[in-house]
Amino acid sequence: MRILAVSDLHGNIKPIITYLKDKKVDMIIIAGDITHFGPAELAEDILNEISSFQVPVLAIPGNCDPESLHINIDNSNAINLHARNMVVKNIGVCGFGGSNPTPFDTPLEFEEVQIYDEAKKALEGIKEQEITLFITHAPPYGTKTDQLPSGEHVGSKSLRKIIEELQPTLNICGHIHEASGTDKIGKTQIINPGELSKGHACLIKIPDSHGDEKIETGIIKL
Template identity: 40%
Template sequence: METPEMRLFAIADPHGNYSRIEELLDIAGDIDVVLIAGDITNFGPDEKALELFSLFDQPILAVPGNCDHDSIIKVIEDSRAINLHNRSFVMDDVLFLGLGGSNPTPFCTPFEIQECEYEENISMLLGRSTGNEKRIVTLTHAPPFGVLDEVGGMHVGCRALNMFLDRADLMVCGHIHEARGIKKYGKTTIVNPGMAALGFAAVIGLDTENKEHNINVKLIEAIR
């Protein structure tokens, strides 16, 4: 009997450069859902996102990054993609929760959010998952503090996002270009697929029925 698996194609940080997406899709093979973990553009224009969305036939769930303007949210909502920023969305037996932007950086980028606001929003999202029997996937731009968040020997992730750890089955994030990888924290698998502008992505197999089954993650790379 085949395992009921949802195959996710995860990218982060394309920064307006979508030149390697089609090659990554060829490498990925059959996929069911596209996850876009922010920095869709490189400080705009917002409409650039539509070029990226046009490359996919599958359902798209997206959040903005700190290098996007918050006005991109309306562009996402008016497109065929699903805006997951500060939202929840159910597909099959999976509950998706999303938050875009990032915690404050030294660079004063367009879409930065204070930790206290993140905490309020995460509490609201987790409240929606109370009593949930579905698998939980979170899509954020920033990583949780201490996990795939190291720059120059310092941890720069969002502390509030640690509220998802050991509660979500899967966390997909980006933001820290140097921190591509896969980590496990309790029951949570955290994935930074790498910078899509450089030809990096991840393919994730998620059993939609059995929470005890492993989540299979493969980091892929387009080489030209």
């Protein structure tokens, strides 16, 4: 299975549309900030346009999306993963959108206790699957994927704790544009693809049979 994972669209989907015209993938994951502070209806248009390539699209809202975006994802042709989970073949997928509190009072922020309770519940529902993908907008605290240029770490401590406890296969996140890259927490690989609005994405290749073949991941430029 080939999965294209992106985050931080901020309303600009030209890079992914151009890519999908020439390349085939089996699933698209969108880790939040679909719009740049709305409007919420724009998210429906964006998700429907991406879904028009006849590829399943799984999405969560970001902190720069309107608070009502949960509803707009449900109204589109994409699958809303916020605080939900699902299984595709032997792959469990779950998500949690928005972010931990920021200094900017953005539309969709959650206290750490709510993140811990709701995101952990979603991940626990798929923990028995061979492969588990944990899709979050905010990155886990204290990694290369949540670090500002100043060196300060601004990710979610609750997400880090959940990953330490449940060890999903992959955590796909976004939010911190300057922290595109990968890291590890225990056995979990953390991937922040970077801004889709600037053409950044991650390609994940999961073997059909879970033998000796390893999952391949790579940050790419669309």
